[in-house]
Amino acid sequence: MTQKATTAEVTSAAATAVVKPADVPASQTRAVHRGKVKYDKKAESEFFVDNSALAGFTGERILYMAVRELIENSLDSCESSHILPRISLSLKMVDPANEMWTITCQDNGIGIPSDKVPVAVCSFLTSGKYVEKQQRGLFGVGLKMIAAFSTKDTDHPLKVWSKSLEEGAEYYFELRTDISTNRPIVLAKRQVKEDAAMSGDSGFRVEAMLRAKLSPITKSRIYDYISQTSVVNPYAHIEFETDEGKVAFDRRTDRMPEPAKEVLPHPADMDLKTLKKAIMNFMNQKTTLQGVLSDSFQKLSSEKARQIISEAGLENKPADKYDEHELIKVVNICKQTKFHMPNTDHLSPIGEDILTAGMTQEYTIITNKDEAAQGTQPQLSVKILKPSLTAYSSRTCVINNRPTIVECGIAYGGDIGSFKLYRFANKIPLLYDEGSDVAREVVSEVEINKMGISKKEVKEQFANPDAKSDRAVELLPLHIFFHICSTKIPYKTAGKESIASEGELKRYMKACLSDLYRKVSAQIRKELRMKEAQSRLSLYKYYIPLIVNAISESIKIDSQKLEQAFTQLAEKHVSGEITATPVQEKEDEITGERIEEEAGEEVVEEEIDGEVVKRSKSQLAINAARRKGERSKPKNKKEGGQTTLDAVLTKKGGRKKK
Ligand SMILES: Nc1ncnc2c1ncn2[C@@H]1O[C@H](COP(=O)(O)OP(=O)(O)OP(=O)(O)O)[C@@H](O)[C@H]1O
Incomplete structure (x- = not known):
């Protein structure tokens, strides 16, 4: 891991001029010192703690992000080995005066081997997910932010229990992060024999103390996040406990999507870094560049690799014998060459059956206000919304050389009383920054007349004084679900909250939504007629x-x-x-x-x-x-x-x- 570098002081040419301090006014003395630049190096941990907004951990959102990162890790860990997820998450206030919370999350996933736990939990930019594969995690930052915030604001260690599939034994850790060096500090490590936290073959549990504000808005976002996670992961059993009570989202199907598979990168996406990395993987094997190219990139046959090398004006020799100048020529030729489209069969979409299982029983957390009015604690409960109709559509496409699957679902009528847009990326809900998301643009741009009804009819028959927008589609009792899955989601920020309209993504999303408008049009027209008759x-x-x-x-x-x-x-x-x-x-x-x-x-x-x-x-x-x-x-x-x-x-x- 990176050590904090010793400070290097560089004196610029300006500062070397001979100037007598007594001769110059104070303002000019400052100007002289301005020329002296102090160069420092920051550890990754320090950078992310100082710029926590980059990872979405800002004041109001700390607890929301912590919940999100822990649930995503748990789901990734279960799905990678096709384990039906069982996740318990608890968020409890322990010290109201100091706004201290404990957050605990336990799953039955594959766990982390004991020798890797400290770095996986505490060292920024360490991840088991830096491969070309559709996964929720991406950056190797999430768990570390929780560990670093816990270290920064409290003197409590982060507690971790891990039982990895490969070890089969449970280990307990007490950890802190050395923020200035990005290194884990292991305060305790022991194998747990009695009082094991994990009852199954494997699992992972983390308990952190965080100082954070929880506004009513953030609280409702957390509840929404968990409810929506259960919509796109209806095969997961999720328990959620807060000071307001405990709720469970039952598993609604035992069918899980096929796990995503790791793939080789596409040659059109090649840059000097990917090419050098590919060559490094073949170090000591005396493999030629032709061999490295055809073995390290998809859609690149041995013959095509030979052509590329010759078009670059190079000889085919052992891959480690090329200099950077030669390698960049290979990269440039690849950028100009036409390759077959990348494979899409390694992606893991939700699929029609599973998304329909989620949409037909949409779980939402509600707080019982009556209890609150009587002065007792409001109690949490889960309400199940059953629509009268659902429909599904999908498209497989390639966006900027990345295979992408767009899935769209619609739930209409029944218990659904108003409009809502749900956005998901690699099976995680996106709740913030909806206004800048491509899905919002798609909903605004697909005309409602694809349903065979006019805006005027909708406005007359579904007018709703509580509607937040007067856009016709938003007056309908309709839930629209968009799911994008890809090995690389074009997020707008590292906070992973909104998706950019890259390449032709928007066009495919619009095609899906238009399909669905047509599919639900008969039902909506029937309802319009009934309303009119009434x-x-x-x-x-x-x-x-x-x-x-x-x-x-x-x-x-x-x-x-x-x-x-x-x-x-x-x-x-x-x-x-x-x-x-x-x-x-x-x-x-x-x-x-x-x-x-x-x-x-x-x-x-x-x-x-x-x-x-x-x-x-x-x-x-x-x-x-x-x-x-x-x-x-x-x-x-x-x-x-x-x-x-x-x-x-x-x-x-x-x-x-x-
Ligand atoms: N519940 C878990 N079970 C098993 N392994 C886990 C679990 N949580 C984290 N890990 C491992 O620790 C690594 C680091 O997790 P972390 O949350 O810091 O980053 P990430 O999930 O890789 O990426 P991101 O920053 O996008 O969340 C993961 O890549 C994974 O290998």
Whole structure:
């Protein structure tokens, strides 16, 4: 590991000028010293602690990031060996005055061999995941941030229990990080024989003390993170405990996606560093450059390797006999050469069955407010949302030479009451920075008319005073899930919270979403028709007593029976039992306006979506009440073929557009 370097002081040419201090004012003396540069080297640990925002560990987000890193590591560790994950996470406040928390996470994954535990946990930029493979972890920073923050802010050691598959024995460690050297400090290490933390063949448990703020927003993000993790990993059993209670997300399927496989890099992605690394792997084997190229890169046959070397104007000799100048020529030729697309079969998408299992039983954590109101602790519980419809679509593509799979799911209706966009990358939820994520752009750019409905219809039938946006799609009771999997997700920052719109990624995502809009269109159109029928029925029910009154004033009739008959007729009409027959307009047309005039009602013009509609004052009052939230009264609609009942009622009420 990197040692903190001794300080090197360099004196610049400016500072070597002979100047008598007494001759110059103080400001100029400072200028002289400005020329003296002090060069220092920072250990990786110091750099990341000083720039913790780079890894997402900022004041408000520390606990969220800790939860996230621990869960991701646990899932990676289980999936790499196809173990059905069983994860317990606990987050408890231990010292409110000093904002001290303990966070504990245990899993049944492959564990870490005891000799590797200290560096894997404490030394920054040490990872078991620096290979070309789809994994959640990427940088070799997550666990170290937890260890370093624990060291920096508390005098408690980080406690670790590890039982690796290869050793089969459980070890206990107490660790701290030497932040100035990036080295682990092992305070205790022993094999655990009794009171073992792990009951299965293998596993890993970590317990850290952290000083951090937990705002209500961050708390709800943590709850969302765990709920959403269970949506895309429905094969995991996750237990989560806080001071508010304990919840469990049951495993909903025993099927796990095939584990991702490690692959060779693609030659189009080659640079001097990757080429030199490939050559290093063959050191001492006297392999020629042709051999190294064809064995170290996918889609590069021995013949193609020979061609590349000759096009670079080089001889084929042992790989370690080339200088950098020659190697860069090889890299340049590779950049200009056309290769077959990279393999995609090593990726591990969620797949239709597993994502559908997650979407059809969407778990969300809720806090019981009633308990809180009674003065007792609010209790956590899990609510399961069951939509009435789900659909799935996917595309396999290559983005900047990286094989990528885009998966998209939609859950509609049922227990789902509003719109929500879910973003996942390599099976982890992304919760922050949604506004700058490519998925947000895709949702804004795919037109809702792909569902066979217009924005206007959606806005009329699904208008929701609580909706945060007035974008038509966001008024629907719809959850959209995007999952991107790749050996290298184009994250915008090391905090891994939003994905950049690289290459043609957006185009493939839009294609998936358009598929799904088409798939759900029949159901949404059916619901629109039902909502419209409901609107019409409430309109009829509103006017029937008025009509019955008017009739019974001129002829003797049992008004109760007449009202009943009209209501039944209206119900049959909206349910489609009575077929629609257009009204024959008579010569002596009884128009809405004429009825209004005869009834002495004043007609007022109202503008709706650019159309001027004439209405009676009573109708305007109804509309105003409806806008205030009285949704039992229907919306104004342009009807197609009206039945006699429609016509009579609308004309009586003066609704018909003139
Ligand atoms: N629960 C676990 N079970 C087994 N191995 C683990 C576990 N947690 C961490 N490791 C090992 O420790 C290494 C370092 O983990 P760390 O969280 O620091 O970085 P990472 O997961 O590789 O990358 P990132 O910084 O993107 O999270 C991992 O690569 C993995 O090999």
